Amino acid sequence: MVDMESCVSICALDGPDSSCADISFTNSIAAGCVTAAFVVPGHDCGDAGTQTKFRGNVGHSVLGGGANIFPDIAASDHATCYEGSHFAAYKVSFAGLSTNFDGMEQRMSNMVMVDNTLGVSMIVGGSWERAFMVLKDSDIYGEHEALDCPGGNHPCKCTDKNGIYSFTGTIGSKDFHIRSGSPYPMDHIMSYGSWAADTDFYKVRFHDWTSRETACGSQQAIFNTHRDGSDYIPFQNFYQCEFDNVHQDAIAYLMDSPAKWNNLADCVGFPCTAPMNYAYDFKSTTYSGTNRPSARDRDWQIIPDNVGVSDTFRDCTFVDSWNAWSCSSDNIGTLKIKSNDVDQEDRTITPIYLVNEETGYSNKLQTQMDHFWDGFYAGQLHLSEFTSLIETDMDYNVTFSSTPPEDMSLEMRGSTNGQTKIMIQYWNTLSLRVYAND
């Protein structure tokens, strides 16, 4: 049983309402809320400097999330692009800022996140050809000196602290104001990963992430893997970001694919593989403050500990405290593969093996998770869409465990360098037409 109350819910409680418009909410504080401090519509893209629709507000000490900012259906073109800006969240038990809404481009700017459990979580929903999540000109702080459990008093709520909860894209999306227990919280994923989702973190500053553990003993890391990201996690592209007083050990913790996903209702045979096949990519990074990471490259990457994959990449070093690899490479990317056949959900073609015999690279890919549940049975449907972490200037042999799709698409993302030769093994003679960017 979840109390679906938020402190402030604007134009959202009863579903989309196009007559709900011209509301301004500024310079307010919402604290001690149950599900979210604010559930509010965004403003037009590019209006961050002048907008007064939702500005200067603070959510803190919330059992749920900070702000859920959704596209305003009363606005002219928020399905194409909408933005949220000038909000602060402090000591929030879920994400300080969340999206999980249909919209081609979501932008968040001028945000301040302090001492939150999940930091910023953005999920772009819908079946778009291209979709974007942007976070820019924002400041994200680690644990504050006002401790969760002052004086070591227990019991108390001692939560993990994260800055970026890897952004992702899904085909489905959430109601603006969640009114039932199952879809809650906003960052909970309940549908397939989408083909198109890309990220852009621009001028985001991370401050005071000084240790791997919080004062009460929980885990603290800026970069994290979305715990529901079973199907697709896009490249996390950071440009001109700053690490200010950030300790090496507090930079990241990337989880392995949970073994509990391996069951008949989720991912059959072995866990879904998206968490092992993405990367954080940093360009033009700067460092400042007392604590600084041991390696301070301007351009670098973090990749998960995908055994048989990460250990074959050049210029990568395993960092034990991250459960991940730190890389300095221009050639880390992902290969997206999807079946366009009519049986793309019904016929299993996994495991798919990507192999490079020269380097010893071997990646075993799983279908997407079964997200259907009628209350008693799982749907036994798994979308045949896959992502594989690769080095872009290598050749790869792709072997499907059953007949390859008759119609499929492949795309290389991430690195802008190098080209790759893909060899697909078919089990019988057939004729194929090859299209590029058609």
Add this chain to the structure above:
Amino acid sequence: MIDAKPFDEKTGATALLTGYKGCGENRWVAISNQLEFILTPGCTVRLQKYDTIQSNVRMEWTMDEFYDSGGPTSFIDRVSAALGIHASQMKVVAVYTGSVVVEYEIEPEDTDDSAAQLRALQTSLTALIESDEGVAAFGAPVLSASSGGSAIIEDPTYNPAARPTAATAPIPEVKQKATVTSTDVTLYLDTPTRNSLIGILVVLVLIVGCCFGCGTLTICFY
């Protein structure tokens, strides 16, 4: 659409990828059923199966004779002319020894009724292979042929499983068991052997004769 790499007469398969054509450059490796293609960052490649007639024909020819008579280009010209289709609808995907095996595909014209076209072409192709005109169309007598996975002419001595090898595998000698009678046996000897045997017989007769004479004289003496 990105056309596949052309057939390379030197390798008997489609030409290798160079990467110079960029995203989508591709080749089909017929013998191992593999598609190779190039991907570049940000480029989406789409692979779509389309219906064709997949055929192969094995002809009583040597590779030298095949290429001397024009190779895949002339093969396509002759067969397409016999079938009454445009040469662009035919594609040779592999040529290998055994005597000469040509794998080729025929695609329909770019119209809506491609399934009916393929059925009609399949019928025409089968008739062509089975007819006397097949020799002229294919350039040599047809030893075996198949189309769409079904054999049209079968050659029991041909082992298709051996087709990936570049050279034709030697046919092993077959040892046959048979029952014979003495009247069936005829001994063939060359001249030196015969003379040697005669010499040996003469020596044996002389030795026996000498022994007999010596024995007789000894008895008479006593």
